[in-house]
Amino acid sequence: MTDHSIRGKVALIAGGAKNLGGLIARDLAQQGAAAVVVHYNSAASKADADATVTAVQAAGAKAVALQGDLTSAAAVERLFADAIAAVGRPDIAINTVGKVLKKPITEISEAEYDEMSAVNAKTAFFFLKEAGKHVNDNGKVVTLVTSLLGAFTPFYASYAGTKAPVEHFTRAAAKEFGERGISVTAVGPGPMDTSFFYPAEGADAVAYHKTAAALSPHSKTGLTDIEDVVPFIRHLVSDGWWITGQTILINGGYTTK
Structure with a gap:
């Protein structure tokens, strides 16, 4: 019988330095993961990545921090290659990378749209591509999206709109990777109490x-706490493997589909 436990597994977390990604890294180590790769985007988050690596190691797992701007296919390829060289092929691959922009459609520039698309959709696509090539059989792949995919709201067109393609990427990947026993899911938290949320929102919106x-x-x-999301991630990358091709909104009843 296939072992779907986290113990002894290798995990790769894109955007794993802080906030939800950092807590997932710590949790997987506490659940017995053998190694966790903590990806971070730039020098600005290096200290957070190093702190997460230290925490993972303290929990008994091997850990390494790898930097990269994942908005190019080559960078995602390099991340997987470097991760495999450092700790071996991943059993669990989780992509928490994202960028939020709250702005009326009429005020969004082409450059802003291109950046949102690159971070939220392109990165997710090529992360799934490399996961399909390199994650071990019976592995687990999770991409973070947003509960706004279930909302009817203004001002988030470029954010929710560039996360929306990930739903179909997830369905397609689940079908394509399923013959190898790999489950593929998308998780959409509600507004989270993290540094990712507050800069985009005014006091009234908060x-x-x-x-x-x-x-x-x-x-x-009052918001979605990252501590409430992590147990669902843990389930999806272990005993919850039978859930695949789904987008799951975790938001305490903020919105639904």
Whole structure:
């Protein structure tokens, strides 16, 4: 019988330096992963990546931090190649990379659109491509999207719109990789209490989001807490392997499809 436990497995986390990605890295190490590769985008997040590596090592797993701007196919290829050289082929590949822009459609420049598309859609596509080539049989692949895929709202066209293709990338990859026992899922958290959320939102919007979920009164912040998302990631990359090709919104009743 196939072993779907996390113990002894190798994990690669794109955007694994901090926030949700950093907590996932720590959690997988605590669940017995043998090695965790912590990807970070630039020098600005190197200190966070190093801190996450230290925490992973303290939990008993091997860890390495790898830097790269993943908006080119070559950079994603290099990330997987360097990860494999450092710790071996991954059993678990998780992509948490994303960029948010809250702006009316009429004010979004071509350069802004191109950047959003590169970060949110292109990176996800080529991460899935390399995962399909390099993740071990019976592996698990997860991409972070957004609960805004289930919302009817203004101002997030370039954010939710460039995350939306990942739903079909996920379905296609699940079909294509399934014969090797690899599950592929997308996870869409609600607005999270992290540094990723606040810069894009004004005070009124923050106040609204903190009350918008059905379970907001029972959250310590009113928002989706990363601690509430991690157990679902853990499940999807272990016993929850039978879930594949799905986009799962984890948001306390913020929105649904």
